Amino acid sequence: MTPQPPENRDKETGRWSDLGRPPLNATALRRALVRPGALWTSLDVVPATGSTNTDLAARAAKGEAEGAVLVAEEQSAGRGRLDRTWSAPPRSGLFFSVYLTPRVPLERWGWLPLLAGVATATALSRTAGIDTALKWPNDLLANSPEDSGEPGPGGTPIGAERKIGGILAERAGQGVVIGIGLNVTLTAAELPVPTAGSLTLAGARTTDRDPLLRAVLRSLEHWYGEWQTADGDPVASRLQEAYVAGCATLGRSVRAELPGDTEILGEAVAIDGDGRLVLATDDGVQQPVAAGDIVHLRPADG
Incomplete structure (x- = not known):
């Protein structure tokens, strides 16, 4: 590795910076999302952690307010369903969790991970301009160009319907912590498995993580508000209709x-x-x- 000059060194983490993967602007994100009357009540960005879900669940157990958002530039112990691992290089994606305390019948809380999927997929379609789909129950897919010529792990070419993200919802405190992980700038050589993908490989028109995160959180706020207004009814809130329309399964x-x-x-x-x-x-x-x-x-x- 060619040594980098001192000005390229990350002052927060003590690591060499990847200039193609700049850090998130926490101040600007808070200014855009945390405001009176909004769902989001706090937003923290940490350089690294084991799992944002685990950290936010611990805060929820101590009485965290609804609307807390925790973002990590890197996760060392990111988790999916059934404790499957999720890993990616620092700043190569969006790794964040939100805390919600739904005021709807408990039997309808099972719609929350599907709601998060709809919100994320619609935000990415509008902001990044990619064709997204949902794999039931918790995966986000993007249609990468066929025969792109870029080999994945083991020489597998990058093709259609690659997994670019996942969602994990867990009960915590008086509510639910929802974790969302999205591969943004991962290259073919960095993909953890042959079926993975990223926004970059899907031809996204932007991979700037700040507007992408803002778009996802605003979309999540919109869908959560509609669902709560309908008392968690997936038909009245049009959540069921939207999920079915976007479900590749x-x-x-x-x-x-x-x-x-x-x-x-x-x-x-x-x-x-x-x-x-x-x-x-x-x-x-x-x-x-x-x-x-x-x-x-x-x-x-x-």
């Missing part, structure tokens, strides 16, 4: 792998009123499966 034959080495094979035909995926099996049964019930959801032939 529907219409495909899938295998839902369940605990105990059992599985359900069928065509994904609907998202029901509880946010469950409905599978039409070969024996004519329509079987709903909840996000908490599955270990993996895979293509039926994969």
Whole structure:
């Protein structure tokens, strides 16, 4: 590695800066998002942490107010569903958590990760100009150009429908912590698995993380407000309609792998009123499966 001059050294973390990945501007983000009457009540950006979800959940247990946002430039122990790991180079993505205390019936709280998916996907489509989709229950996909010529891990070419982000919702304190991780500027060589992608590889018109984060948080505030106004009703808030419209899982034959080495094979035909995926099996049964019930959801032939 060629030594960098002292002015390129990150004063906060003591690491060499990646000049193509500038730090987030916490002051500007707070000025744009934290204001009287808004959902977001605080916004902190830390250079590095294990997991923003874990940190914000600890704050929630001590009485954190709704609307807290915690962003990390780097996570060393980022988590997905079932404690799967999420890792990326510093400043290469958006890694943040928000704390919400919904005032809707508890049985409708299961819609929160789907709501976060809709909010994030719509914000990215408008701001970054990319074709986004949702893989039930918690993945964000982007259609990368076919045969781009850039090899991924193991020489796998970058193609369509790569995972660019994930969502993790966990009960904490009197509410829910929702973590969102997005790959923004990862190159093909930096992708952790062959099925991953990034906004850069999807041809995003901007990879400036400040406006991207503002757009996602504003979209999340909008959808959360609509959902709360409708008392958590996914139909009245149009959340169910929006999720179905953006869900790439529907219409495909899938295998839902369940605990105990059992599985359900069928065509994904609907998202029901509880946010469950409905599978039409070969024996004519329509079987709903909840996000908490599955270990993996895979293509039926994969």
